[in-house]
Amino acid sequence: MIKEKRKSKQYTQEDMSKLLGISLRQYVRIDNEEDLPRRDVLRNLITELELTNEEIGEYIRKMTRDIA
Numbered sequence: 001m002i003k004e005k006r007k008s009k010q011y012t013q014e015d016m017s018k019l020l021g022i023s024l025r026q027y028v029r030i031d032n033e034e035d036l037p038r039r040d041v042l043r044n045l046i047t048e049l050e051l052t053n054e055e056i057g058e059y060i061r062k063m064t065r066d067i068a
Contacts, residue, residue, distance in 0.1 A: 001059055003031045005049040020044050036063040 006016055017027035020041050029035035030045070037045060046056060 001055060001062075002033065002045070002049070005051065005055075006031065009049060011048075016045075016048070019048050033063065033066065036060075 006013070011019070013027055013031055014024055016031070017024045020027065020037075021044075022037075022041055026035070030037050030041075036042075045051070051059070
């Protein structure tokens with residue numbers, strides 16, 4: 001879901017890593033849904049991608065289920 005939202009905003013992975021203040025490698029892991037971002041990064045991700053409450057809930061449920 002994150003990757004699709006990023007692409008719809010026409011941001012590259014590099015753009016997002018710079019906007020979020022994290023390494024490109026770390027952002028790629030978030031984009032590929034391999035890693036749940038820290039709370040501060042998640043907050044900025046929500047703002048930059050204009051995620052809805054439903055999308056945020058869905059993302060967090062999926063990530064906690066997949067990582068656990």
